[in-house]
Amino acid sequence: MALSYAEFAEIVRSDREMIRDLKAPEGVAECAHCRVPLMESVTGNRRLGDGAHVCSDCYFDRWGNEIDERPLLTPRLTHGS
């Protein structure tokens, strides 16, 4: 059912409190890895290939772990002397 102004204002207040406590209110997705509520301008929100959404911290962590194991190096043709 649609909310009255008073009901709506109360939900907005309590949602804001939940987000402050790093909990996701109704309708807000969590980072699939660290569970932080995804607020695009604050946490970033990146979609992975399997459809999961993660915060940008977890996204770059994942990439960094790959770089630890397999550095990126552009292949170059070398010419002998």
Added chain:
Amino acid sequence: MITYYLGDAEVKGYARDLARRLSAGPFPEVWLAMGQSGNRMAALVAEFLPEMCKQQLKVVRSAWDRTRSEVTFLDTFDSIDLTAVKVLVIDSAIHSGSSMFAVCEKLVTLGADNVISYSLVLKRNSSFIPTFFGVLIGDEDRSYFQLDELPNNRLMKKDGFGYIRPIIDADISRQTIRVGAEAVEVSFGDLVYENRARKSSVYLYMNGKDVCGYVSFCILGGRLFIDTVASGEEYRGRGVGSALVRWAETLARSCRCEVVELWSIGDRVGFYEDLGFSIVEGKKITYDRNTSFIYMQRKILYNTKEHAMNIV
């Protein structure tokens, strides 16, 4: 890239103006608030409404289901005849415009034929221009408002250490560091050469006197190309590679780059696809039977469009 900080006083100013305009004419009794930030904006605008309008107001909250790419209503329109009322769709920021467009379309299919819309912030290349908006910003810009905390840029999530700096000529005398499981031999001479002769940007991740890792990249024609990135074996698992690619991408965004590109080892294409990269057809290097490199790219901002206006 510009970061816009709209303080509470400015946001209240926009809210007060909208409330005055809404209550001056036939008042939209039904509001459709989009997401958490839309809820906050709607609540603020409603504070400035005359008491009579507040009493009439009915709010339905909505959320964007990213998995299914569709809008969901968290409350229902029970007992509301959408054909007989004026509806306001309200959000705080429109990026691509696709979600607000989807909401308005959905309302129309439900029978609403008088729908108006508002967003505090609107991005320049949005495919949806609302009836009212506050601030027009570039696609690569950011806007912060109504937040309890403002996120600092950061190299690491937590437990940070060290710093990043550009390579200098004196680094040429450093000993090559061991990196990765399949050791990639890149000397500091190579990196200084990349920096001086090929005009690549080369940055070193430093911890005291130690180099923990390095990244070499070019920013050309709206593209960030990551040439080399590696972290030292001794610093494995401490987020060095993560910080280096994050710094490169942050710089690229500030230079209004649209895509990030790299050569993936053939058997790691799946990993980069998982990170949102896609294969660029026709660009493949085969070394031998076991080694190939595939060229891949990913958009830096998901909501930039092919037809984006080219404004400098």
